[in-house]
Amino acid sequence: xxxxxxxxRRTLAVATxxxxxxxxxxxxxxxLRALLYPHGFGFPMSMLTPSLAGVEVVREAAxxxxxxxxxxIAGRSLATxxxxxxxxxxxxxxxxxxxxxxxxxxxxSLLTWDILFLIPITWSGPVAAPILVSFTMxxxxxxxxRADSIDxxxxxxxxxxxxxxxxxxxxxxxxxxxxxxxxxxxxRGLPLTRLSEQTLVRLSAEYVPTRFNWGLFLLGxxxxxxxVALFSRRSRLRRG
Numbered sequence: 001x002x003x004x005x006x007x008x009r010r011t012l013a014v015a016t017x018x019x020x021x022x023x024x025x026x027x028x029x030x031x032l033r034a035l036l037y038p039h040g041f042g043f044p045m046s047m048l049t050p051s052l053a054g055v056e057v058v059r060e061a062a063x064x065x066x067x068x069x070x071x072x073i074a075g076r077s078l079a080t081x082x083x084x085x086x087x088x089x090x091x092x093x094x095x096x097x098x099x100x101x102x103x104x105x106x107x108x109s110l111l112t113w114d115i116l117f118l119i120p121i122t123w124s125g126p127v128a129a130p131i132l133v134s135f136t137m138x139x140x141x142x143x144x145x146r147a148d149s150i151d152x153x154x155x156x157x158x159x160x161x162x163x164x165x166x167x168x169x170x171x172x173x174x175x176x177x178x179x180x181x182x183x184x185x186x187x188r189g190l191p192l193t194r195l196s197e198q199t200l201v202r203l204s205a206e207y208v209p210t211r212f213n214w215g216l217f218l219l220g221x222x223x224x225x226x227x228v229a230l231f232s233r234r235s236r237l238r239r240g
Contacts, residue, residue: 007149018088022095043208079155083144090137123175147235163227170220
């Protein structure tokens, strides 16, 4: 009986940790906006400085490391470690937007533009997009954890991993595509690898999102959901 319900307790513990991290993340943003954008956040990010940008990039990387670490601690196999990382990431992101809505009344709508990451360049998109990704992460994570609790040998196949990686790459491309086009236009096609940190910070401070490629984003989501469907079908067949 204890072993049967252990995944539920572990899942709730990871979700609770991630929700608390979501509040911390939203609190940081509340402070930053009060200090740097007293009249309201908007584009371009004119208050971004090289030193502040460096601190923010490291903070974002540290956040991902924390989420990855709790997933590693909670999981007992490669598949479940990955699942708990996805669960932590998804809950963290959803709670981040939830607490910002409660505290600041932001975002105004699901189509409000937001800066998602600054690693290695600015990720941007309507709030609806990362929220949809977070729900997808949570669904996949719960499917993996449930399958593992029934049969510990249930893992993710190579074809499923391939779909997940390709889908994630396409989704990320939709988030960075607009910024990439802006940078290439402003630098006359100079490769991103040859741009200095100061140049990227300056361009980030001048960047105003113009278009989100929903088609590319939905393609990536469809590929990921294909992997989710394959895993779900295979785990049902193993049980049946």
